[in-house]
Amino acid sequence: MQENEPGQDPKLPEDARLASLEERLRRAQAEEAVRTGRTRKPADENYRMGNMVLSYLIGAPLGGALVGWVIDRLLGTDPWLLIIMLLLGFVVGFRNIIRISSKRPD
Structure with a gap:
């Protein structure tokens, strides 16, 4: 055999x-x-990744806007820090999306 x-x-x-x-x-x-x-x-892995991307697209700008609004209220610089932190939130959100999309699958 x-x-x-x-x-x-x-x-x-x-x-x-x-x-x-x-x-x-x-x-x-x-x-x-x-x-x-x-x-x-x-x-499903694609469903999980889609939820993660959606959370970055919504959460990062909203978090930045909230932090900017609070700092604006404390310092009295009304719309400027809100706008800057909102834009920074968009940048961070897209950076995270690019980072997870460039990662190799297991």
Whole structure:
């Protein structure tokens, strides 16, 4: 026999003990998946990345605008720091999007 061939003769019927063992193993794996909560499908990678990009596009400018507004109120420089921080938020958001899009997939 060659190295890569199974040790059984293909003309013989399948061993009942082997079929029983495979069935018990399948049942045990299904029970373990239910017990550990792995029965749900993992989220699609593209869906996860889309949510991340959307959060960067919305969150970074809003966060910058909020920080700029608070600093404007404290210093009395009304629209200028708000505008500067809003633009800085856009820059940071797009920089993060470019960074995650240039990363190699696993």
